Amino acid sequence: MNNLDCSFKNDVYYSDLNYILAKLSEEEKKKFENSSILITGCAGLLGFYFMSFFSEFFNELKLKKVIGIDNFQLGCPLWVQKINNKNVQILNLDIANIKVADAKNLYNCNYIIHMASIASPPFYRKYPLKTVEANVWGLRNLLDIYINKDINGFLYMSTSEIYGEPDQTFIPTPETYRGYVSTIGPRASYDESKRFGETLCYLYSKEYSLPIKIARPFNTFGPGMRLNDKRVAADFAQSVINNQNIFVYSDGSPTRTFCYVTDGIVGYIKAMLYQSFDVFNIGIDKPEISIKKLAEIYETIGKSLLNFNKNIVYKTSNDPNYLSDNPTRRCPDISKAKSLLNYNPTIEVEEGVYKFLTFLTTGGDIN
Numbered sequence: 001m002n003n004l005d006c007s008f009k010n011d012v013y014y015s016d017l018n019y020i021l022a023k024l025s026e027e028e029k030k031k032f033e034n035s036s037i038l039i040t041g042c043a044g045l046l047g048f049y050f051m052s053f054f055s056e057f058f059n060e061l062k063l064k065k066v067i068g069i070d071n072f073q074l075g076c077p078l079w080v081q082k083i084n085n086k087n088v089q090i091l092n093l094d095i096a097n098i099k100v101a102d103a104k105n106l107y108n109c110n111y112i113i114h115m116a117s118i119a120s121p122p123f124y125r126k127y128p129l130k131t132v133e134a135n136v137w138g139l140r141n142l143l144d145i146y147i148n149k150d151i152n153g154f155l156y157m158s159t160s161e162i163y164g165e166p167d168q169t170f171i172p173t174p175e176t177y178r179g180y181v182s183t184i185g186p187r188a189s190y191d192e193s194k195r196f197g198e199t200l201c202y203l204y205s206k207e208y209s210l211p212i213k214i215a216r217p218f219n220t221f222g223p224g225m226r227l228n229d230k231r232v233a234a235d236f237a238q239s240v241i242n243n244q245n246i247f248v249y250s251d252g253s254p255t256r257t258f259c260y261v262t263d264g265i266v267g268y269i270k271a272m273l274y275q276s277f278d279v280f281n282i283g284i285d286k287p288e289i290s291i292k293k294l295a296e297i298y299e300t301i302g303k304s305l306l307n308f309n310k311n312i313v314y315k316t317s318n319d320p321n322y323l324s325d326n327p328t329r330r331c332p333d334i335s336k337a338k339s340l341l342n343y344n345p346t347i348e349v350e351e352g353v354y355k356f357l358t359f360l361t362t363g364g365d366i367n
């Protein structure tokens, strides 16, 4: 492996990166030969594993360059500050402000993964216009840069939120479900800008034959999450490792499936390498559990791993919009990714929480 100069690399980190590599076919790995990769939003949860994967397997995959872009709007994590690798370049840029003419150093990238966008609901409610800018203006800037360039793949990270509050008969939700989403309201900046982002991708793929693919991630968690990120998996992890009460800001009844980050990354890479324009749900389809159950999983694993001895407490959030337009159920139908991409996520939520807490408490403080 080609080490980054970072101290947080523990057993979970290495076994996770090896898991991702093992899930890719030889044919998929070969597609990266002599490629340069651009990752926007590289300092976030998914960015951590994308950057780590491509950096650590730089030689095995015969890559030429890895470039990450982030505006560090929510802070610059420790792992970014510690990167010291000549093959990896991290640029402090706002994707919404990049001009095509000023982006010459990005021209030679062959694979582009566009993830720049705040993903945590409390933060996209706080910065709604910035969220729209990254998903619409930022996306368009990038697409314009790569018109008439020789690229092999462009992945747009959309979201399961484009489905809004799905009709119960469409759960598990297939890609063909068109969504039940509010154009105005506290979640609209995120949901609707992602929806329009998908439309832009569709139009650019038709008009300019760009090799674009769209991934719709469903609740993905694990190492790389900022613990102050305010998504539930991070909130619960923070409580357990600090031995504080786990607060649930609802009655605990909404349900989700929770995808461990490595299974997500495998799916996104496979989607990006797919042969033609398409859209894929990426996540895990079982088990669909309540937030109450998730809190209990953190509590149980916290007790056995860290002597956690506090309680699960139900209370109302100070944020009046915490539950506004919050989907009651969310569960992906991933049969399309299974059949077309040979995607097969295997890490169920208990194992994922165990890995996440182990990562955090064995030197994996990356925040």
Ligand SMILES: NC(=O)c1ccc[n+]([C@@H]2O[C@H](COP(=O)([O-])OP(=O)(O)OC[C@H]3O[C@@H](n4cnc5c(N)ncnc54)[C@H](O)[C@@H]3O)[C@@H](O)[C@H]2O)c1
Pocket: 040, 041, 042, 043, 044, 045, 046, 047, 069, 070, 071, 072, 073, 074, 075, 093, 094, 095, 096, 114, 115, 116, 117, 118, 119, 120, 130, 133, 134, 138, 157, 158, 159, 160, 161, 216, 217, 218, 219, 220, 221, 225, 226
């Ligand atoms: N993690 C999930 O469960 C999940 C689910 C659905 C969709 N997604 C999508 O996947 C992508 C990555 O998710 P994540 O969980 O890593 O998010 P994250 O919030 O952890 O990271 C996103 C990163 O994007 C950066 N960013 C935001 N606006 C930017 C801009 N204008 N220019 C440059 N950088 C900018 C932020 O600083 C941050 O580091 C996002 O587009 C998100 O919407 C993630």
